Amino acid sequence: MNEKFKDHIVKALNKNVRMDGRKKDDFRKITIETGVTCNAEGSARVICGETEVIAGIKMAVGTPYPDKSDEGILMTGVELYPMSNPDFEGGPPREDAIEIARVIDRGVRESGMIDTKKLCITPGEAVWMVNLDIAPINMDGNLIDIGTIAALAALKDAKMPELKNGKPDYKNLSKNPLPVSKNPIEVTVLKIGENLLVDPTQSEEKLLDARLTVSVLENSDICAMQKGGNSPLTDKDILEMVDLAIKKSKELRKLL
Amino acid sequence: MGKLLLKNKEVAVPGEVIAEGMDYLPGFGTYREKEKIIANRIGLLFVDGKVVKTIPLEGRYLPKVNDVIICRVFDVLMSGWRLDINSAYSAVLMLQEASFKYIQKGADLTKFFSLDEYVVAKIIRVSSQNLVDLTMKGPGLRKLDGGQIIKVGTYKVPRIIGKKGSMISLIKDATGCRVIVGQNGYVWIQGDPEKELLAIQTIKKIEEESHKSGLTDEIKKYLDKKVKK
Numbered sequence: 001m002n003e004k005f006k007d008h009i010v011k012a013l014n015k016n017v018r019m020d021g022r023k024k025d026d027f028r029k030i031t032i033e034t035g036v037t038c039n040a041e042g043s044a045r046v047i048c049g050e051t052e053v054i055a056g057i058k059m060a061v062g063t064p065y066p067d068k069s070d071e072g073i074l075m076t077g078v079e080l081y082p083m084s085n086p087d088f089e090g091g092p093p094r095e096d097a098i099e100i101a102r103v104i105d106r107g108v109r110e111s112g113m114i115d116t117k118k119l120c121i122t123p124g125e126a127v128w129m130v131n132l133d134i135a136p137i138n139m140d141g142n143l144i145d146i147g148t149i150a151a152l153a154a155l156k157d158a159k160m161p162e163l164k165n166g167k168p169d170y171k172n173l174s175k176n177p178l179p180v181s182k183n184p185i186e187v188t189v190l191k192i193g194e195n196l197l198v199d200p201t202q203s204e205e206k207l208l209d210a211r212l213t214v215s216v217l218e219n220s221d222i223c224a225m226q227k228g229g230n231s232p233l234t235d236k237d238i239l240e241m242v243d244l245a246i247k248k249s250k251e252l253r254k255l256l
Numbered sequence: 257m258g259k260l261l262l263k264n265k266e267v268a269v270p271g272e273v274i275a276e277g278m279d280y281l282p283g284f285g286t287y288r289e290k291e292k293i294i295a296n297r298i299g300l301l302f303v304d305g306k307v308v309k310t311i312p313l314e315g316r317y318l319p320k321v322n323d324v325i326i327c328r329v330f331d332v333l334m335s336g337w338r339l340d341i342n343s344a345y346s347a348v349l350m351l352q353e354a355s356f357k358y359i360q361k362g363a364d365l366t367k368f369f370s371l372d373e374y375v376v377a378k379i380i381r382v383s384s385q386n387l388v389d390l391t392m393k394g395p396g397l398r399k400l401d402g403g404q405i406i407k408v409g410t411y412k413v414p415r416i417i418g419k420k421g422s423m424i425s426l427i428k429d430a431t432g433c434r435v436i437v438g439q440n441g442y443v444w445i446q447g448d449p450e451k452e453l454l455a456i457q458t459i460k461k462i463e464e465e466s467h468k469s470g471l472t473d474e475i476k477k478y479l480d481k482k483v484k485k
Binding site for chain 2 (some may be wrong): 002004005007008009011012015017019021
């Protein structure tokens with residue numbers, strides 16, 4: 001990005017003006033739609049401004065890890081397709097896609113949202129594997145937060161398939177939802193200059209000095225964090241960012 | 257005597273017969289097949305005397321000679337620059353067209369225009385292969401420093417400029433921003449942040465309501481209301 005354009009937008013931010021007319025702590029309008037694909041056990045489409053993300057849940061039966069023989073498995077994948085943004089290229093996932101996948105995975109996993117013990121079929125032999133796939137259809141920033149909302153909505157929408165001779169029967173879905181309970185909402189707070197803001201567009205994301213993703217539970221507990229960007233954060237910055245994230249997570253939780 | 261099968265300002269779809277007879281001439285987005293004039297693009301029909309043409313509703317920019325456009329430098333060549341013109345084709349700015357000043361052989365070209373910088377330029381040539389040549393020699397053609405660039409639909413540009421620039425001068429007067437609209441759909445805005453935001457919102461509003469008639473008056477009211485606040 002051209003340095004002069006960057007200075008210009010930072011100057012506007014210092015005067016509390018974002019170029020789409022929002023306040024620094026405003027999210028764009030979010031709409032959530034569930035059950036959007038017929039082949040996945042659960043799916044959701046989330047639209048936030050120009051960003052649009054689809055998440056899907058696919059269940060499979062597999063063998064558990066030896067050290068957790070009675071627990072189901074969660075796998076999260078994010079693919080950044082070139083159709084969603086000219087900055088993305090085809091091929092195997094790169095650093096940015098892997099980071100988004102791991103941050104969303106961490107939020108869902110560490111919150112204990114999925115009761116993995118209930119996904120066990122036969123201890124040591126067969127467990128349910130939950131494949132959570134997230135794909136942006138159009139990308140205009142803030143993929144972590146919006147991807148998480150899509151992931152949560154899809155997990156809540158999912159129904160377990162029936163088991164037939166130890167194999168899943170995808171044509172007959174049972175009425176049992178996945179054993180999910182909590183809502184780990186992730187909020188990414190950006191630091192640009194001395195400004196803290198949420199829900200960045202892509203042009204704002206390109207300017208960031210530092211960012212902190214905070215995963216917040218219903219009772220304002222923090223279950224996961226991720227820092228990005230080249231600049232360091234002070235104690236004061238982190239406390240302010242966490243407070244802002246907790247405040248915004250309460251608003252986002254009402255949508256689910 | 258030829259006759260028009262569609263009314264003026266109606267939507268024409270590809271393959272639709274617009275006129276019959278040799279009295280009408282095919283313009284942009286139309287072609288002649290024997291006695292008939294047929295549309296090959298979707299758009300609003302526009303009858304200008306004898307010429308019938310369609311005005312596209314949406315689409316990428318097609319380079320046209322003498323258009324003043326805003327372009328982004330994305331490559332520095334041996335003796336010139338390659339620029340993104342928001343089109344399917346890129347354009348070349350040759351060294352001799354870049355400046356009135358003499359540029360010495362082997363000079364560092366990034367000192368004039370560097371990567372990711374924006375310039376206002378004029379198209380001087382479009383070859384049949386769509387190779388586009390630009391010039392920077394002329395009034396108002398310059399490098400853009402500061403400010404910001406937004407993108408608008410290429411075919412909404414005439415509405416944003418208005419008749420003899422009426423709409424754009426309305427925005428300039430109300431917001432005090434400096435605005436340059438490139439024919440290719442890039443718009444450069446520079447001013448006070450809050451006023452700049454108003455200018456962007458106004459341009460977006462024009463883009464959304466570009467099909468309405470009497471838009472200039474409506475925008476004037478809109479701007480008056482916003483500025484008074």
